[in-house]
Amino acid sequence: MAELKKTPLxxxxxxxxxxxxxxxxxxxxxxxxxxxxxxxRHTREAAGLFDVxxxxxxxIRPQGGGGWEDVAAALETVLPQSVLGxxxxxxxxxxxxxxxxxxxxxxxxxxxxxxxxxxxxxARAEVDLAHLRRMxxxxxxxxxxxxxxxxxxxxxxxxxxxxxxxxxxREMRFMDVRALTLDxxxxxxxxxxxxxxTGEDGFEISLPADRAEAVARALLEMEEVAPIGLGAxxxxxxxxxxxxxxxxxxxxxxxxxxxxxxxxxKPRRRGGARAGGFPGAxxxxxxxxxxxxxxxxxxxxxxxxxxxxxxxxxxxxxxGSPVGSVTSGGFGPTVERPVAMGYVPTSLAETxxxxxxxxxxxxxxxxxxxxxxxxxxxxx
Amino acid sequence: xxxxxxxxxxEWLEYNGEVVTVGITEHAAEQLGDVVFVELxxxxxxxxxxxxxxxxxxxxxxxxxxxxxxxxxxxxNPLLEDEPELVSKDPLGQGWFFRMKPNDPxxxxxxxxEAEYKAHIAGG
Numbered sequence: 310m311a312e313l314k315k316t317p318l319x320x321x322x323x324x325x326x327x328x329x330x331x332x333x334x335x336x337x338x339x340x341x342x343x344x345x346x347x348x349x350r351h352t353r354e355a356a357g358l359f360d361v362x363x364x365x366x367x368x369i370r371p372q373g374g375g376g377w378e379d380v381a382a383a384l385e386t387v388l389p390q391s392v393l394g395x396x397x398x399x400x401x402x403x404x405x406x407x408x409x410x411x412x413x414x415x416x417x418x419x420x421x422x423x424x425x426x427x428x429x430x431x432a433r434a435e436v437d438l439a440h441l442r443r444m445x446x447x448x449x450x451x452x453x454x455x456x457x458x459x460x461x462x463x464x465x466x467x468x469x470x471x472x473x474x475x476x477x478x479r480e481m482r483f484m485d486v487r488a489l490t491l492d493x494x495x496x497x498x499x500x501x502x503x504x505x506x507t508g509e510d511g512f513e514i515s516l517p518a519d520r521a522e523a524v525a526r527a528l529l530e531m532e533e534v535a536p537i538g539l540g541a542x543x544x545x546x547x548x549x550x551x552x553x554x555x556x557x558x559x560x561x562x563x564x565x566x567x568x569x570x571x572x573x574x575k576p577r578r579r580g581g582a583r584a585g586g587f588p589g590a591x592x593x594x595x596x597x598x599x600x601x602x603x604x605x606x607x608x609x610x611x612x613x614x615x616x617x618x619x620x621x622x623x624x625x626x627x628x629g630s631p632v633g634s635v636t637s638g639g640f641g642p643t644v645e646r647p648v649a650m651g652y653v654p655t656s657l658a659e660t661x662x663x664x665x666x667x668x669x670x671x672x673x674x675x676x677x678x679x680x681x682x683x684x685x686x687x688x689x
Numbered sequence: 690x691x692x693x694x695x696x697x698x699x700e701w702l703e704y705n706g707e708v709v710t711v712g713i714t715e716h717a718a719e720q721l722g723d724v725v726f727v728e729l730x731x732x733x734x735x736x737x738x739x740x741x742x743x744x745x746x747x748x749x750x751x752x753x754x755x756x757x758x759x760x761x762x763x764x765x766n767p768l769l770e771d772e773p774e775l776v777s778k779d780p781l782g783q784g785w786f787f788r789m790k791p792n793d794p795x796x797x798x799x800x801x802x803e804a805e806y807k808a809h810i811a812g813g
Contacts, residue, residue: 344777345748346723540722540748613726613773615746640725640748647726669728669744669751 316362317458317518318525325529325536333432335363338538345540349642352507352545353683356464357537358528361506365434366454366515369425369441375449380425383445384418389564389587391574395420400484400502402572404564405440410589410596411560412567413440415552419486419502426486426500428459428513430554444588458521463511463545465686466533471512474527475501478512483687491516493527506542508549508685547648548641550607550680556618557605557636557650563589565596566652568605568680573597604658607680608635608649608666612673615639615647616666622651625663625674632657635666641682648682649675694797695806696757701781704797708763708788711754713745716810718780722747727773729765730787736762738796743786745776754786758796764788 313336322329327338338360340348351357371379381392390403397420405413414433419426429437434453441451462471471478474492481487481503491497497520505511516524528534543553552558558567576582579594587593610616616638621631638649649666657664662677692704699717703710713721726746736742736756743754765787768775776784791797801809 339749340722344723346725346774544748613770614728615726615751617751640746642723642748 314363316360317521318360318362321522321525322360322536327536327538330539332539333363333430335431337363338536340538340540341536343535345538345544346642348535348537348541349544351535352464352509352537352541353643354464355533355535356462356466356470356511356531357507357541358525358534359461359463359537359542360458360525361461361513362458362518362521363431364459365427365429365431365437366457366459367427367429367438367441368452368454369427370450370452371424372448372450377420377423377425380449381420383448384425385577385583386586387441387444387588388418389573389577389590389593390418391576391583392418392425393583394574394576397422398486400486400504404558404569404572405437406564406587406589406593407560408588409560410563410592412554412558412562412564413437413560415554415558417502417504421486426515428515432555454515456518457515458518460514460516460521460525460528461505461511462514462528462534463505463507463509463537465510467509467511468688470528470531470534471501471514473531474524475499478503483510483689491524493520494523497524499524503688506549506551507545508551508681508683509545510686510688544639544642547637547639547650548643548681548683549685550650550682552605552650553637562605562652563593563596563601565593565601566603566605570597600655602655603633603652604655605636605650605652606658607678607682608638608651608664608675609678609682610638610647610649610666610673610675613647614668614673616649616668616673616675620649620651620666620668622653622664622666622675623672624657625665631667643683650680653677692797694800694802695809696800697809698755700754700757702757702797702800704791704794708790709757709760709797710785710788711757712785713754713776713780714806715780718777718784721745721752721777722749724773724776727769727776727786729769730762732762732765734762736760736789756789757800758789758791759793760789760791762787762789
């Protein structure tokens with residue numbers, strides 16, 4: 310196995326007593342001494358600092374003489390989102406699709422005025438870059454931003470904490486993106502977005518790798534800020550109903566199957582000004598009108614036994630073979646009960662539908678539930 | 690007199706001359722992370738050494754506790770249904786799982802004493 314990559318905060322994590330694990334080719338902190346449960350709760354109650362420097366950061370720039378419109382038009386050939394409709398200083402959630410309408414990766418993209426800024430999953434960065442180069446490499450410049458770190462500060466006290474070193478964040482609302490100078494050791498240029506992966510208000514901060522530790526230390530010195538590992542990141546996003554690429558979505562799940570159709574804006578749908586024109590458009594646009602054969606749903610196991618990834622599902626009281634399975638599952642520290650997501654036939658996807666899932670040889674009741682399990686608290 | 694023994698799977702066994710109380714060590718509790726659910730056996734169940742008798746679900750994963758010897762389960766910890774976190778917080782005390790009556794108390798002899806267990810952990 311190839312050697313694991315280390316983020317610019319590696320020494321800081323080790324010094325904080327983190328347990329480091331391999332994740333998507335990186336050595337990452339899964340938890341600190343406080344533990345997953347306490348870290349999860351701290352994020353929901355105060356502010357949690359996450360090192361997400363393993364994620365891929367990419368700039369898409371126009372070729373000589375071009376502008377944002379050229380970048381946006383090119384991106385609309387690989388994303389089913391409205392990119393041309395995205396205003397400067399704003400960010401959107403989107404996904405790269407394949408010819409079958411499956412999801413190559415999910416990502417964030419921002420309009421930076423003269424270029425687009427993308428954040429993609431670590432495990433998919435190489436695949437994404439190859440795909441982007443093949444699809445739009447002749448039309449735009451695709452630049453992986455090496456040498457940058459990415460921090461996330463999440464929770465109801467994130468604004469108060471970050472504002473101490475960047476007062477401008479107070480004026481930002483959900484999905485705003487701004488270039489700001491952080492008031493740490495003489496000033497650190499950063500690109501800040503008001504977004505995250507926890508369901509809480511919060512920020513993601515892209516900054517030069519060699520300044521990341523100073524900024525992280527400045528934030529960790531603040532009373533409301535604690536370091537949070539990948540373990541709590543996973544339980545936070547699961548409670549928030551957010552997909553994890555590779556678990557909940559992949560190249561076989563279309564956006565409609567994955568219940569992500571909310572992220573496909575009207576102009577790209579049938580009858581829209583710029584309908585279709587992205588890979589798999591036929592499949593996806595058909596499914597938007599007629600539905601998909603299966604759906605991603607929220608699942609609440611009854612009782613206290615978690616139903617983890619891979620748990621087979623079938624309708625309650627039928628002794629037949631499984632009709633679906635759990636794709637993410639565990640214990641939700643905020644809701645204080647097991648929570649899960651998974652796929653079922655659309656006929657069984659209605660909220661309240663009673664199913665059963667097999668845990669250790671026993672079929673146990675589980676009910677289809679609305680997502681998210683914990684309401685989002687974005688600053689809209 | 691109490692006899693305390695340790696298994697290679699990081700369980701502690703405390704024998705009071707009548708029943709063996711079974712829990713996990715602090716080392717195991719720390720490795721496991723926050724415990725969120727414990728599935729316990731039924732009382733009066735005969736078990737064979739190696740039977741999976743307890744399942745511990747932590748925030749990270751599920752782990753098994755195997756019966757350390759042949760015998761009968763006499764009691765399970767009633768606190769763990771509502772407070773599974775006791776396994777993390779007090780593994781040597783209130784976080785015990787079950788008590789069993791061993792068919793042959795000499796089965797305890799195969800397990801480590803405290804000094805041997807400490808050496809076992811230190812050796813990885």
